[in-house]
Amino acid sequence: MNKSFAAILLFQICLIASAADPDVVKPANLLTFKLIEAGSPWLKSGNAAGLSQMLHLFPAELKLGFSLNDGDFHSVFKGKSDQSFDFGSQSFRKINKTYLYGSFNYSKSYEKGLNFSNTNDPVMNYPYLLTDTIGNDTYDREFFKLTGIISSPVNSQLDLGLSFDYKVGTASQNRDPRPENKVLQTTVSPGLLYKSGRFKLGANLAYGYYNEDIDISVVQENAQHTMFQIHGPGVFSYHASSSFYRSYQRHRFGGGMQFEWMSGNVSNLLHSDYSYSVQTIDDGRRGSNATWAAVKNDSRLDGIDWNLTDVISIDQGEKVHQLKAVLQIRNRLGTEFIQRLEKVNATDLERWITYGEEQKYYSLQTNAALNYQLMVKDESNLMKSLFNADLKYSAFGEKYYLPNSDQNFSNLMLATSFLKLFTLPVASFSAEMKFSYQFNLDGQQNLTNANFIVKKIFRPEFIYQTESYLSPGISLAYQVPLKKTFDKYFVKTDFDWYHSASGLNSILFSFSTGLIF
Amino acid sequence: MKKALLITSLLFLFVSCLKEPDYHNYQVILTIDFGPDFPQEQRNGAKVYFFNQLKSYAIEAVTDTDGKIQFSSVEPGFYSITVSHSFSSEGKMYYYNGLKNIEVFGNVIDSIKINGSSSSVFVIKEIYYSGSTTPAGKPYSADQYLEIFNNTPEIQYADGISVLEHESYATGDNFWVNMKDSIVVKMIWTIPGNGKQVPVLPGKSILLAQDGINHRDDSNGNPLSPVNLGNADCEFYVLKQPEADLDSPAVPNLIEDLFVFRGNDVVFHVRGGSAFAIAKIPGKTNEERKTYINKNLVSKASASGSNNTYFVKIANEYVLDAVEVVISEAHAIYKRFPPELDAGYTYVASGSGSGKCIRRKIKEIANGRVVYQDTNNSTEDFLKDVDPRPKIYE
Numbered sequence: 010m011n012k013s014f015a016a017i018l019l020f021q022i023c024l025i026a027s028a029a030d031p032d033v034v035k036p037a038n039l040l041t042f043k044l045i046e047a048g049s050p051w052l053k054s055g056n057a058a059g060l061s062q063m064l065h066l067f068p069a070e071l072k073l074g075f076s077l078n079d080g081d082f083h084s085v086f087k088g089k090s091d092q093s094f095d096f097g098s099q100s101f102r103k104i105n106k107t108y109l110y111g112s113f114n115y116s117k118s119y120e121k122g123l124n125f126s127n128t129n130d131p132v133m134n135y136p137y138l139l140t141d142t143i144g145n146d147t148y149d150r151e152f153f154k155l156t157g158i159i160s161s162p163v164n165s166q167l168d169l170g171l172s173f174d175y176k177v178g179t180a181s182q183n184r185d186p187r188p189e190n191k192v193l194q195t196t197v198s199p200g201l202l203y204k205s206g207r208f209k210l211g212a213n214l215a216y217g218y219y220n221e222d223i224d225i226s227v228v229q230e231n232a233q234h235t236m237f238q239i240h241g242p243g244v245f246s247y248h249a250s251s252s253f254y255r256s257y258q259r260h261r262f263g264g265g266m267q268f269e270w271m272s273g274n275v276s277n278l279l280h281s282d283y284s285y286s287v288q289t290i291d292d293g294r295r296g297s298n299a300t301w302a303a304v305k306n307d308s309r310l311d312g313i314d315w316n317l318t319d320v321i322s323i324d325q326g327e328k329v330h331q332l333k334a335v336l337q338i339r340n341r342l343g344t345e346f347i348q349r350l351e352k353v354n355a356t357d358l359e360r361w362i363t364y365g366e367e368q369k370y371y372s373l374q375t376n377a378a379l380n381y382q383l384m385v386k387d388e389s390n391l392m393k394s395l396f397n398a399d400l401k402y403s404a405f406g407e408k409y410y411l412p413n414s415d416q417n418f419s420n421l422m423l424a425t426s427f428l429k430l431f432t433l434p435v436a437s438f439s440a441e442m443k444f445s446y447q448f449n450l451d452g453q454q455n456l457t458n459a460n461f462i463v464k465k466i467f468r469p470e471f472i473y474q475t476e477s478y479l480s481p482g483i484s485l486a487y488q489v490p491l492k493k494t495f496d497k498y499f500v501k502t503d504f505d506w507y508h509s510a511s512g513l514n515s516i517l518f519s520f521s522t523g524l525i526f
Numbered sequence: 527m528k529k530a531l532l533i534t535s536l537l538f539l540f541v542s543c544l545k546e547p548d549y550h551n552y553q554v555i556l557t558i559d560f561g562p563d564f565p566q567e568q569r570n571g572a573k574v575y576f577f578n579q580l581k582s583y584a585i586e587a588v589t590d591t592d593g594k595i596q597f598s599s600v601e602p603g604f605y606s607i608t609v610s611h612s613f614s615s616e617g618k619m620y621y622y623n624g625l626k627n628i629e630v631f632g633n634v635i636d637s638i639k640i641n642g643s644s645s646s647v648f649v650i651k652e653i654y655y656s657g658s659t660t661p662a663g664k665p666y667s668a669d670q671y672l673e674i675f676n677n678t679p680e681i682q683y684a685d686g687i688s689v690l691e692h693e694s695y696a697t698g699d700n701f702w703v704n705m706k707d708s709i710v711v712k713m714i715w716t717i718p719g720n721g722k723q724v725p726v727l728p729g730k731s732i733l734l735a736q737d738g739i740n741h742r743d744d745s746n747g748n749p750l751s752p753v754n755l756g757n758a759d760c761e762f763y764v765l766k767q768p769e770a771d772l773d774s775p776a777v778p779n780l781i782e783d784l785f786v787f788r789g790n791d792v793v794f795h796v797r798g799g800s801a802f803a804i805a806k807i808p809g810k811t812n813e814e815r816k817t818y819i820n821k822n823l824v825s826k827a828s829a830s831g832s833n834n835t836y837f838v839k840i841a842n843e844y845v846l847d848a849v850e851v852v853i854s855e856a857h858a859i860y861k862r863f864p865p866e867l868d869a870g871y872t873y874v875a876s877g878s879g880s881g882k883c884i885r886r887k888i889k890e891i892a893n894g895r896v897v898y899q900d901t902n903n904s905t906e907d908f909l910k911d912v913d914p915r916p917k918i919y920e
Contacts, residue, residue, distance in 0.1 A: 313543060
């Protein structure tokens, strides 16, 4: 689809959703979206029907943003710096008894100083990456994302919901070997919510699709580059050519259940979702030439994702306490295809013939988090301050069989933040202080091979993943009221500094400005 | 409430993780088929590279005394097996290679046949015969030399190695063309020693000079000469009374076994007619070697037919290396050495007095050691018209 056409279409849809008249109008400020996020646990349950359980605030915003991530402390798959220019809009609305949410985002970014990646998003918890070793590349990305949620009552006890998101874009490099990645990602999820007195029971299904086509070309005449197809820690095959095609396709099927119990000012929401995914990685090539006329099946990755969350909320009017416990499990099983290029039939056409499939890769990622949140609201039910304290545990282990290699590590993170809104005679001002500290609990890397892919990628990445670091940050925002169509104008800036135990640093700076209405 | 809890509990029962991989691994037992004539004591230590063609990694191992090898825990796939083995004996290097592709989708028991070849442990690295020109414009050829290189990773001994010059200058048809199994030479000079006295380190050479002096500085030399041969290992010295050849006291003399047209000094044909070979002539002592020479005299009548001149035929099997040096491209039709000794030819195109030489090409650098190309084809193996660089390997 033509990118410009798609962008215009998505933007129009978003504006239509935003332009509809809400039946309830409440004042909004620059913390309203944060208030909705913090005070509406159902919005994170994955069930679109739960949108009707949100706080009755219906803001909309248009904003322009810039962000810069720069420094030496980063994953080996990431570039030294990443600049992003964004335009986005989002809106909550209620029309009659139907709740709506829509958002649109356009992003143009430049990731510079990239050394080892030809996949758009290499940090995806899968082993089957594609890389070359020509360093100092720049990834030029352009992405559009549209999200929509609708929740409508069927009767007084039953709500029906549907959510979808659609992300499409391209990423390209302009130096040989130069990949052009076309990425499409979409999710559709219908849901139901049953309400009976103090209980609410929800269920949803979800289907997700991810597609990334990579077309790598070499412009220089008579030049070939070697592409490395990684299969696991330190294990790879390679192919020297002047062109290369690869396709990642993933289907995800799943669903979730939610259960809420309320008594007085106390509520408890327990939700869980479970999904199974299957991803295929195919290369389009014959012996040396890139062609989709002959597909070489490289590998397949089966995955299971399970999330379990429990949120206890105590609403004391001006103060809302919330305690949240989260458990996430990500499990992957990788299968390789043993194929050989052979001539078939009498046509002499070459095809990749499959001789076997071998399960060779296994990984398990476990994340657990405990969060306490205290939100203080004013007499208009708008947020005055927000305090957060987090304890996060993460563990990751992966194994490759024959030649046997494995690595595992676990980290613990402590994080806290405090956000406060200051009301001035005309304008408002908010400040947020953030601090997080991550330290490594253990880590072990046992790689059979000591090849250069290990030295250049797996060893440095392991060091990065197990590196302790601290990160202070500050966020400042300022809003002034407007008299006509739009309600508020705001500017916001964020600055986070990451400092590792080995002395490496990186910064994340962002600036945004826009309108709230 | 109870129903809801029951439903939630049932949901969690369905939650399960993927099992760890169920993968296959196999055993591969290989036997190297050396053939019946292969010496038993050399059968162990053959290197076997077990290469996974899909993932481009290799497992390396060596055979036991029976020529067997076993690989355990091999993942399924397509493999190529390369066997390489070598040993030296009697001045020659014997190479054995085998290659086989196998598919591993179960336990495999297989054998690999290997084929042998041999090459000299010594090769002629460089020949400087064109000579130079003095400031007065006169030709100068006393700076000629020939360099012999140890092309193996082991120490080799050069004493007992003889330098041979073919009988003909290749200006006409080879008189001995029908003698297929031998070459006929007019000059044999041998490096002195009992076979263990002149070690040549791997990747090093031995330099045989016409006169072992620094030709650029010595008063008997030529300041325009391109070489300093003061570090030569041996020199050609023709003993005569009164003395006519320069005898460098610091450089040992080669043993003169045969010098048919005995002049005041050994002079290679400056235009390029001298075809050289190095050989290990049978005989552990000088006397035994000379006995072999005397038993292999062949005669050739002079052009007038009035007298015969005696030369020596050396069987090809004793020749370690040969370089067919011709005067020019046009003279290649008079090639003298058989293809099994040198399938090609070479020469200094810039001619006599140019100060240029021919030098063997470098094939590879193995563990820091230069290995020169030796395909038995001097057309392919040698660089033409290069500056002389005795004992420099790069």
